[in-house]
Amino acid sequence: MLLISCPWCGPRDETEYHYGGQAHVPYPETPADLTDEQWAEYVFYRDNPKGHFAERWMHSLGCRRWFNVLRDTVSYDVLAVYRLDEPRPELPTLRDLHQTAEAAGGNR
Amino acid sequence: MTTTPLPEHPDWLWRNPEPRSSYDVVIIGGGGHGLATAYYLAKHHGITNVAVLEKGWLAGGNMARNTTIIRSNYLWDESAAIYEHALKLWEQLPEELDYDFLFSQRGVLNLAHTLQDVREGVRRVNANRLNGVDAEWLEPDEVAKVCPILNVSADTRYPVLGGTYQPRAGIAKHDHVAWALARRADEMGVDLIQGCEVTGFLKDGDRVVGVETSRGRILAGRVGLAAAGHSSVLAQRAGFRLPVQSHPLQALVSELHEPVHPTVVMSNHVHVYVSQAHKGELVMGAGVDAYNGYGQRGSFHVIEHQMAAAVELFPVFARAHVLRTWGGIVDVTPDASPVIGTTPIENLYVNCGWGTGGFKATPAAGLTFAHTIATGAPHPLNAPFALERFTTGALVDEHGAAAVAH
Ligand SMILES: Cc1cc2nc3c(=O)[nH]c(=O)nc-3n(C[C@H](O)[C@H](O)[C@H](O)COP(=O)(O)OP(=O)(O)OC[C@H]3O[C@@H](n4cnc5c(N)ncnc54)[C@H](O)[C@@H]3O)c2cc1C
Numbered sequence: 001m002l003l004i005s006c007p008w009c010g011p012r013d014e015t016e017y018h019y020g021g022q023a024h025v026p027y028p029e030t031p032a033d034l035t036d037e038q039w040a041e042y043v044f045y046r047d048n049p050k051g052h053f054a055e056r057w058m059h060s061l062g063c064r065r066w067f068n069v070l071r072d073t074v075s076y077d078v079l080a081v082y083r084l085d086e087p088r089p090e091l092p093t094l095r096d097l098h099q100t101a102e103a104a105g106g107n108r
Numbered sequence: 109m110t111t112t113p114l115p116e117h118p119d120w121l122w123r124n125p126e127p128r129s130s131y132d133v134v135i136i137g138g139g140g141h142g143l144a145t146a147y148y149l150a151k152h153h154g155i156t157n158v159a160v161l162e163k164g165w166l167a168g169g170n171m172a173r174n175t176t177i178i179r180s181n182y183l184w185d186e187s188a189a190i191y192e193h194a195l196k197l198w199e200q201l202p203e204e205l206d207y208d209f210l211f212s213q214r215g216v217l218n219l220a221h222t223l224q225d226v227r228e229g230v231r232r233v234n235a236n237r238l239n240g241v242d243a244e245w246l247e248p249d250e251v252a253k254v255c256p257i258l259n260v261s262a263d264t265r266y267p268v269l270g271g272t273y274q275p276r277a278g279i280a281k282h283d284h285v286a287w288a289l290a291r292r293a294d295e296m297g298v299d300l301i302q303g304c305e306v307t308g309f310l311k312d313g314d315r316v317v318g319v320e321t322s323r324g325r326i327l328a329g330r331v332g333l334a335a336a337g338h339s340s341v342l343a344q345r346a347g348f349r350l351p352v353q354s355h356p357l358q359a360l361v362s363e364l365h366e367p368v369h370p371t372v373v374m375s376n377h378v379h380v381y382v383s384q385a386h387k388g389e390l391v392m393g394a395g396v397d398a399y400n401g402y403g404q405r406g407s408f409h410v411i412e413h414q415m416a417a418a419v420e421l422f423p424v425f426a427r428a429h430v431l432r433t434w435g436g437i438v439d440v441t442p443d444a445s446p447v448i449g450t451t452p453i454e455n456l457y458v459n460c461g462w463g464t465g466g467f468k469a470t471p472a473a474g475l476t477f478a479h480t481i482a483t484g485a486p487h488p489l490n491a492p493f494a495l496e497r498f499t500t501g502a503l504v505d506e507h508g509a510a511a512v513a514h
């Protein structure tokens with residue numbers, strides 16, 4: 001069970017959240033101009049890194065707001081939590097990696 | 109007092125050769141699919157200058173972590189064709205490989221708990237029959253006859269409203285399947301190289317000419333990728349993308365029990381699939397964890413959820429104990445169907461995306477992938493499963509028949 005800090009509600013069990021896959025995948029700016037290959041990329045292709053991954057989560061049993069999480073897909077450690085209007089944080093340093101999930105969360 | 113001498117150590121089933129500097133074909137991944145591919149390359153195409161490179165040990169990935177359900181009752185023509193071909197190969201493989209890997213055609217029940225389940229189930233039975241796949245629709249009392257320990261009373265949260273039944277479906281002992289294929293491939297000259305991780309690709313422009321490994325550089329005429337959960341990682345190293353997401357998938361076993369469960373029962377709706385292994389343990393699969401993960405372990409609440417449903421469906425299971433749980437990494441595609449075919453890189457071929465259900469396909473995946481590698485073009489059975497379908501839109505949507513279940 002992951003412990004994830006909602007930027008608005010604080011640390012809660014993974015079972016309160018809904019997973020949304022890769023973050024930072026914007027809707028195409030000029031959809032009418034896209035080739036079939038570009039549509040395939042947008043609709044079906046997502047990154048699948050072994051390591052750090054920026055992904056979306058939604059606090060479905062809480063405030064029901066979407067936010068982003070930077071997580072390690074091998075250790076499953078939550079490395080950072082940030083709002084949709086914030087940029088992906090710089091890769092954390094080793095020291096940051098060892099902070100608790102709660103400390104990694106936003107304002108409570 | 110006389111002592112009985114220990115039996116002779118059994119012969120090793122394969123050599124453990126040092127990698128050579130070059131092969132006609134290099135297969136990446138020594139799971140069921142990689143081994144079956146090597147076997148059919150040698151058997152059907154006479155290509156024996158082949159290496160299977162495995163970063164861990166043979167069948168240490170999903171091959172020996174799955175719940176071994178074999179069936180072919182998929183909805184669409186393309187899927188029914190390849191899975192039914194696999195089932196026919198399973199029926200002849202024990203003899204062909206001269207190895208009794210306990211293939212047991214004890215039938216698979218797919219339960220329906222809602223009106224929607226019933227409609228989908230009946231539709232699938234009709235589709236299966238048109239495709240020559242043995243399938244029947246069973247009413248609740250008939251379900252109870254096939255599996256007497258199932259609670260089919262109306263008095264449950266998700267009552268059993270019926271089910272589809274495929275009598276020729278069943279289970280097999282997964283690690284023995286791998287060893288049977290490995291022994292034959294080895295006998296025909298294939299080098300099975302364990303402890304050899306592929307770390308990169310040697311390319312000449314857009315053509316692959318070999319691989320970098322933890323045991324040095326190996327040149328290859330053609331390269332076949334059969335790395336299941338790690339397919340995306342390798343594709344990225346080779347310079348292309350796959351429409352695949354890797355998720356943890358867990359399973360568990362109980363302690364040994366007297367035979368109580370005669371068949372295989374699956375329920376997509378309440379997320380249970382269970383059979384009883386030959387030794388007596390109850391083998392159950394859980395759902396995938398929602399998040400991407402390469403950790404070969406998942407969350408405990410997924411196991412809890414699955415056990416709650418299992419105990420409701422099978423009241424006798426309340427007395428059983430969980431002996432151990434484990435996880436694998438499954439490679440999931442957007443349409444729950446596999447990818448077997450060419451890649452944007454010349455001479456590099458891919459077999460992946462089998463997700464939660466590729467064990468049953470092992471022989472057909474191997475046969476079609478070997479054909480694709482040997483001839484450079486797909487076999488009719490895997491032509492519909494090319495990467496291009498995500499661009500053309502010709503998806504093979506098997507979420508109904510595959511879902512989380514197998
Ligand atoms: C818990 C669980 C239950 C399942 N239940 C069923 C079921 O009941 N029925 C069914 O049909 N299917 C089931 N499946 C799915 C099935 O196990 C897989 O689809 C299938 O095993 C995948 O093919 P494989 O055997 O070749 O994979 P694997 O055995 O995973 O083989 C891939 C191999 O590639 C190796 N590899 C990865 N990266 C590298 C590298 N860089 N260099 C060298 N080698 C590398 C890995 O170590 C691994 O051994 C289940 C899976 C899981 C996890």
Ligand SMILES: [Zn+2]
Binds near residue numbers: 007009062063
């Ligand atoms: Zn919240």
